Amino acid sequence: MNKRIADIEMKNLLISGYSHYSRDLERKLLNEILCGNGLDTITFKNCGLPLASHPTRHMKNSIICMIAVICRHAADLGADDERCYALGDYYINEIEQQNNLDNWEVIGTEVFNHFITLVKESKLKAYSLPIRRSIQYINQHIYEKCSLKDVASAINLHPNYLTTKFKSEVGILITEYIMRKKMEEAKSLLQNSTYSVTEISEILGFTSLSYFAKLFRKEYSCTPREFIQLLLPNIQ
DSSP: OOHHHHHHHHHHHHHTTOOOOOHHHHHHHHHHHHTTSSGGGOOOOOOSSOSSSSHHHHHHHHHHHHHHHHHHHHHHTTOOHHHHHHHHHHHHHHHHTOSOOTTHHHHHHHHHHHHHHHHHHHTSSOOOHHHHHHHHHHHHTTTSOOOHHHHHHHTTOOHHHHHHHHHHHHSSOHHHHHHHHHHHHHHHHHHHOOOOHHHHHHHTTOSOHHHHHHHHHHHHSSOHHHHHHHHHHHHO
């Protein structure tokens, strides 16, 4: 690569009439779509020059660029950074493994819908900054031991003050919120992964399988193993 040649080629492209959609248009479209408006009317089309000589490689590069832009814009709109980056990396690796991208519009719609969900989850309520930071910390540490003291320390607030403020804004104690989020994640893992109940208990930071099962029963009126049995007819 050569900076001088790159500068010359850039100028040649601009002189030849090269055009690309503007950043303002990009932001406007992404704001509308990621906030749940207009995805059903969007038309996916290529902009600018081919990004590779081979059609499939060009398509992969185009979709990867799209995912990178969507991922960061979703985070700018309030979605959790770590989840956005992890989801974006997952989709990029999935694209790399595809041999046929004739259904690229379907793929684009799927990617958008997933990030729309992340943005929607972040905008359910307009919490104060300390509570948003608390929830963000909990989401980012869902696969670890996560206590009131951990959250309070991370955002530099006294545990008693955080407890009162969290209950006032969210309506439940922060410890209850942490357990609910862990149970929601446990349910999701039971539905969408091949991890065993014991592995899921460990993944979510529980040292006692019986305590994990007790909390799960309290939340969903059945144990994790009973929940798996309920899923079997649908899986088969």
